[in-house]
Amino acid sequence: MEREGVAGLLAGAGVDARRYRTALGLLCGGEWWTLADLVRATATSRRGIEALLREASPERSGERFRLAPEQIALCRDVLGDDAARTDGGPASSLGEAPAPGPADPVGHLLPRHSDVVEQMEKLIARAPRGRHVLDHVAATPQTVVRRALLLGTRFWLREARLLCVGDHDLTSLAVKMIHPETDVTVVDVDERILAYIDEQAERLGFTVRTLWADLRLGLPPAARDRADLAITDPPYTPEGVGLFVARAVEGLRDPDQGRVLLAYGAGERTPMLALKVQNSLHDLNLCYEAIYPDFNRYFGAEAIGSAADLYILRPTTKTRPAVAARADRYVTGIYTKGPQSVEARPPAGAPAGASAAGDGFEPEVLVGDWPKDLSPRTPRARLSTWLAKPYAAAPRRAAIAVPAGLEAALPRLLLATRAGHVRVSTAEPLGDIAQTAEQLSPVYRLTAQGDVLSAERLDPPEDEAGRLLRAILDNAHGKLANTWREGLIRARPELTKKQARAVIDEVAPWAGEVTVLELPAHRLRDLRVAVGASLAAPGSLR
Incomplete structure (x- = not known):
């Protein structure tokens, strides 16, 4: 370790040096640390911790790091009087960052609920693995319990209704454990998560209502205008945050009194990303009632320090009109990775399966985004409208275009019509359709060829x-x-x-x-x- 290098890094960080001093204090405890644990304990980006480790030159054993005794002495000399205050040793047994740091509004309550933390550890460990294309990163058990505690200390939850707009983190289960009287609804696009929440809630003896939805196509009617509070940990893009928060607002029954809790984080080196997200919240005319820094901690998301702030947002009289004007304008790309990412670009020209409306099959309605010059006189419907309400006419044949990333909606899009013959065009070949065919077997006979799915309506059964x-x-x-x-x-x-x-x-x-x-x-x-x-x-x- 070169004293000048470490001191220079701290000086260069300016007022943000606190996070690096905390990391050095942890290393001064002489314990082994992984890079991921240092990131999560200090809410510092991976790049920041890597820069610190390059200057500190600690001993290394596999993926673990520690300072040798002579390095600890030098480190303490660099920290000066701060050493005694930043050397908290290893993070607490509950996995959160050591003192000092921003005041945790509910940290003092966590030890009373160690049994719930232990249960959530097991539930999270057994939960379906996250899907990177959906930006899934698991929150720590302590985080979801602290969310439940904050809800209960900030708001009156007895007989209140909570809407979880996406719940890969299983916040719904933590809330029911601590506040069993709360009515909890979960809306998610991931079928695995919904099945797991139902299974575990039944095993634990309480009820969580689960609803499927792709929020780009709308909030389920059963979740609209119903909740007192909503909580969401959305994709960390302006489009993702804007969409999930807009749907959360649609779920509130009384926007004048309701609140939306939002988990969102950006690395300490990327304030422009945070500004873009906050601009999307500003566009919805939401009031920032509180922001708790680094409240949420994660297993992963090291680019943002494995941490995210917790926002408490309050709608204003101008929020509902702004939501109505913007909620249905969000495009398919809302995630940070994969074919549904903001950076992904749809292929130019017609959908891959535009022939679904050809070769003798003449649809009486085109659903989705079809080329304007394709059957220009044929009535059209948006995917969201198709799911929201029955089509006014009774078409015998319908053609549906499903863009990349919305394939999970396919069974619902087919059930939403009583047409005798439906052809579905997808962006990519469908592959194995056995599961979809089994789901729809009481209604349709399905056949697939490349990127075109044909659904023929069956006669009603006799039994x-x-x-x-x-x-x-x-x-x-x-x-x-x-x-x-x-x-x-x-x-x-x-x-x-x-x-x-x-x-x-x-x-x-x-x-x-x-x-x-x-x-x-x-x-x-x-x-x-x-x-x-x-x-x-x-x-x-x-």
Whole structure:
């Protein structure tokens, strides 16, 4: 270690040298540290810690670093009087940054909930692995518990409704553990996460309502105008933050009193990125009620110091109009990586499967973004509109263009129409369609060739359970429980409406106030079994 090099780095950092001094204080404890742990403990970018390690020249063993005794003495000399205050030794057993640092609003409460932290550690370890194309980075167990604690200390949660706009971090489960009286809804595009949350919530004995949605196509109707609070940890692009926060606002039932909690972070060297994101929040006319620096910590995201601030945003009277004007303008690219990233550019010209509207197949409606010169007299509909409400006409043939990154919406786009024949054009060849074919087998026969999927509507089945299931799926925009109730009464005329609804609540408690289009894939599978169970319900339920 060269004293001048370390001292020069600290001097060059100016007022931001605190983070480097904290990192040096940790190394002065003589313990082994990985680069990732130093990044997370100090909320300093990987580049910043790497620069510090180059100057400090610590001993190295594999991926771990520590200072030798003579280096510790020199380091303490560089730190001066600060050494005693920054040398906190290893981070606490709860995994958070050592003192000193910005005051943690709920850090003092965390030791009382060590059992919840321990449970969340296990839940996060067993959760589906993150998908880099969806910008998934797991928050630490301590972070999600602290989010739940902050919600409970800042707001009155008894009988309150919380909307999680995306929940790869499992914040919903932490909230239910600490505040079981809170009504929690999760909206996510990742089917695996929704299934895992449902499975774990049932195992733990509480209810979390899960809804599928690609937020670029809209917030599910069952989540609109309902929540008192919303929380989101979105893709860290201006487009991603703007879209997720806009959908969170749409979920609030009273914007004058509701709040949106946002996790967002940028590296200490990239303030312009943060400014662009904050400009997207400004465009929504949101008030910053609070910003807690480095509140969120992550396993990964080392470019931003494995940390993100927590914003508390309050809508103003101008927020709803701004959301209405902007929410549906966000394009497919909202992520930082992959085909759905901001940098990704869609191929020029027609969709790859533009021939889906040719070779004798003449659609009566074109859904999605088709070339303007293709069938110019054919009516058109946006993907979001197609999912939001039934199409006014009853087309026999429809053609749907699905851009890259929206393939997960394909089953819902097909269920949203009663056309006898649908052709779907995708940006890339579909590959194995077995799972989609199984999901839609009560309604469609699917065949795929390259980037074109053909869906031919099947005749209604003859068995009673099949007919009832088909009636439900054919009315995908309608409230599931209502359609189911009416079909059940037709099959069992002795049932009253109240009795039929009681049967449905018993066999499918997740079916209330949702549509088929909002159901996660695992609930669509459960629906088949539940429909049969409702027809065979014991007399006591009737």
